[in-house]
Amino acid sequence: MQPQPTLDQLQVFLTVVEKGSFSAASRALNRTQSVVSYTIANLEAQLRVELFSRSGTKRPQLTDAGRSILEDARRLLGDLDLMRARVRALSDGLEAELYVAMSGIVPSDIVVDVLHAFREHYPTVSLSVTVGSLGIVMDAVINGTAIIGFGGAMPNDQIIFERIGQSGMIPVAASDHPLGVLGRPLTLSDVRDETQLVVYDASRLTTGRDFNVFSLKTWRVSDNATKHLFIRGGLGWGGLPASLVKDDLVTGRLVQLQFPLFDQREYPIYAIRNVANPLGPAARWLASEIQARLSREAGNIASS
Incomplete structure (x- = not known):
């Protein structure tokens, strides 16, 4: 079995590229320059390509192969950072995935604006959105395919309604x-x-x-x-x-x-959840943001 490049080797490679030299990378990584050079040499041996052209220049220059592998290294290390962030978030009780049901009465421009902010605020949370009529939203919350819904209200013992605005x-x-x-x-x-x-x-x-x-x-x-x-x-x-x-x-x-x-x-808009499914941080944030945007829009209409 061929030896496989390690994440540490890829991190050293990326640091050399970003810092521009082996000596600068050694200082950033708190390692000796000889260890950095040895790590890069091992990585080149395992990949069977030369990553840096070291002759005729004071600074190591990426070869064509090095430039190609650079993108792969960045992607792999970026995925690792995302995985670490997701694990930290899960340990704090953050949802890994949020299932939402949305009625058509919720203003679409508000939905888009809030989801833009959601993506920035919770980059590790995957989102699944079902859009439909009042009954579709209610059904999704009742049967658990959505942890939270937004729309109108129909009396139901399994559902908790919180009015957050109107449309x-x-x-x-x-x-x-x-x-x-x-x-x-x-x-x-x-x-x-x-x-x-x-x-x-x-x-x-x-x-x-x-x-x-x-x-x-x-x-x-x-x-x-x-x-x-x-x-x-x-x-x-x-x-x-x-x-x-x-x-x-x-x-x-x-x-x-x-x-x-x-x-x-005006039709009331509610945040809808099942009594058996308490909301996590991302769901609570989403409901709060939609409520704030609905309130802001109502204020703008009243003042115009």
Whole structure:
């Protein structure tokens, strides 16, 4: 069996490259220069390549092989650092992986901003996100496939709800849709024969319960992203989170329908967890950050 390069040898090699000389590397590693030189010579013998060109220059220069192996050494040592950080985090009670269920009523721009910050704050925690309707979120938290969920609330003895903010739902249509061009308050007879796009609940938890459905003709889709796409394409009208359509309303691609029967009250957003599954540090941080961003957005809207 051929001798294998050690992590120590790779660390010495990387230090020589970063410090620019064997003598500087020896000082940084607190080893004699002869030990550093011996370590590099052994590494070259094991790899059967010359890593440094030592002739005709005062400073060791990487060979083509050395430059190629440098990237591998950096990656291997970086992976080792990540593993050490993950082990330290696990010993402190930090989750190795966080499973989250997210309702479409949570503003998508807030979700993206918080997850950017999450990646910086918890680089060792893997993230798995399920996005769906209220029932999907509830189902995931109840059966344990999500440790925390964010969305609306339905009474359930297994679930703890903590209100963290609110979000608005408004009726919209494409600017050239028959309802979009009326330019007046709509009545039930106006919308009754126009196709309404509705998000269905694959979990069956809300079977038989439709919210803000007024048309006799409905098309059902699995999520708000598809619903948004179809409404922008003029395939029907429907309610969407205000945060999702704000840019379309500014550009005129969509219009907000004046439909008094549509319930446009603010919808509460909750952090949802199973009573049997206490939250770890990363989950608690995520809930706190989403709550802070929702509060900040509400303040900005109130002051505008």
